[in-house]
Amino acid sequence: xxxxxxxxxxxxxxxxxxxxxxxxxxxxxxxxxxxxxxxxxxxxxxxxxxxxxxxxxxxxxxxxxxxxxxxxxxxxxxxxxxxxxxxxxxxxxxxxxxxxxxxxxxxxxxxxxxxxxxxxxxxxxxxxxxxxxxxxxxxxxxxxxxxxxxxxxxxxxxxxxxxxxxxxxxxxxxxxxxxxxxxxxxxxxxxxxxxxxxxxxxxxxxxxxxxxxxxxxxxxxxxxxxxxxxxxxxxxxxxxxxxxxxxxxxxxx
Numbered sequence: 001x002x003x004x005x006x007x008x009x010x011x012x013x014x015x016x017x018x019x020x021x022x023x024x025x026x027x028x029x030x031x032x033x034x035x036x037x038x039x040x041x042x043x044x045x046x047x048x049x050x051x052x053x054x055x056x057x058x059x060x061x062x063x064x065x066x067x068x069x070x071x072x073x074x075x076x077x078x079x080x081x082x083x084x085x086x087x088x089x090x091x092x093x094x095x096x097x098x099x100x101x102x103x104x105x106x107x108x109x110x111x112x113x114x115x116x117x118x119x120x121x122x123x124x125x126x127x128x129x130x131x132x133x134x135x136x137x138x139x140x141x142x143x144x145x146x147x148x149x150x151x152x153x154x155x156x157x158x159x160x161x162x163x164x165x166x167x168x169x170x171x172x173x174x175x176x177x178x179x180x181x182x183x184x185x186x187x188x189x190x191x192x193x194x195x196x197x198x199x200x201x202x203x204x205x206x207x208x209x210x211x212x213x214x215x216x217x218x219x220x221x222x223x224x225x226x227x228x229x230x231x232x233x234x235x236x237x238x239x240x241x242x243x244x245x246x247x248x249x250x251x252x253x
Contacts, residue, residue, distance in 0.1 A: 008097045009105060014160055016079060017108035026075055030117035034068040035124055041187075042129065053218065054132075061131030062213055063186040065121060069114070069149045070177050076156025077169045105159050105242045110153040115146055124170040134217045140225055141213050147232035150207050154239035161246040180204045205231075 020026055038060050045056035080103065122142065125131035134141040181187065184204030201207045212224030233237040 004168075005097060009101050012097075012101055012105040013109055016105050017113060020075070020079055020109060020113040026078065026113075027117075030068065030072075030075065030114055031120060034064050034121050038064045038125060038129065038131070054096055054214075055130075056253050057125075057129045058132050060191050061125045061129065061133070062217075063210060065118065065125075066148070066210055066213070067177075067181050067186050068113075068121065068231060069118065069145055070181060070206055071173075072110065072114045072149055072152035073156035073159070073173045073177065074170050075114060076106060076153045077173065078156075078167055079110050080106045080157045080160045080166070097249065100244060103161060103247055104240070107150075107153050107157050109237070110156070111150050114153065118142075118145060118149060122181060132217060134213075137216055137220065140216055140222065144212055144225060144229055145218075147229045148205075151235045151239070152230040154236045154243070156207055158239040158242045158246075161243045184210065186210065 019232050032184055040059065041060040041064070042055075042057035045060065048056060119142065121133075122133055122138075156169070156173065159173060160166060163169050163172070181204075183201050184206035185201050186206060208224060212228045215221040215224060
């Protein structure tokens with residue numbers, strides 16, 4: 001029975017991953033768009049960062065990858081309740097397999113798909129634009145981004161389970177993500193705008209991720225690595241628990 005369930009989950013996961021890979025919008029959103037954004041912002045900010053250890057491409061390369069991971073929540077939302085996918089998922093709800101497979105496979109598939117996209121983007125930014133991603137410590141930078149990626153994947157699916165709608169979830173996530181990115185200083189550094197603004201920026205989780213990554217790259221300081229990674233893991237587990245609590249098969253029809 002366990003083997004049959006494992007095979008069923010694997011089949012569902014493969015189909016969900018294939019749906020993501022075959023979506024031109026999601027592929028470009030998670031690969032082409034971040035690269036072009038770094039290219040444009042890095043070029044425009046050359047004068048601001050000239051002469052320093054951190055170039056404009058270094059800064060925006062890291063911050064845009066964090067922003068990309070933050071918006072993974074909307075990719076997860078799309079993979080969970082997009083109309084064409086939702087119809088086929090209905091068959092799972094009336095099969096012998098656990099209904100939890102519906103949201104768990106979406107979280108795992110989104111995480112794998114966006115993790116591959118993230119690693120591809122990191123490689124392209126480093127090789128083409130010379131973005132410094134940590135050198136020998138790059139593995140720790142990627143691990144922190146992947147931990148945040150898992151959290152974002154679970155967040156998008158949890159929002160769908162709570163609000164029962166892809167449209168509502170994506171609208172809410174879009175607003176929240178942009179606010180978190182803005183106050184977290186992903187597009188503009190806020191540290192020079194006073195202590196009050198700097199204190200507000202630490203209310204955004206992306207500020208902690210960005211701070212941890214920049215400290216690892218330029219100061220070899222790993223003080224925020226394990227706490228941030230642990231928070232991402234704990235948050236992911238809580239969100240999966242929220243999926244279990246709020247997911248109802250009758251609301252999915």
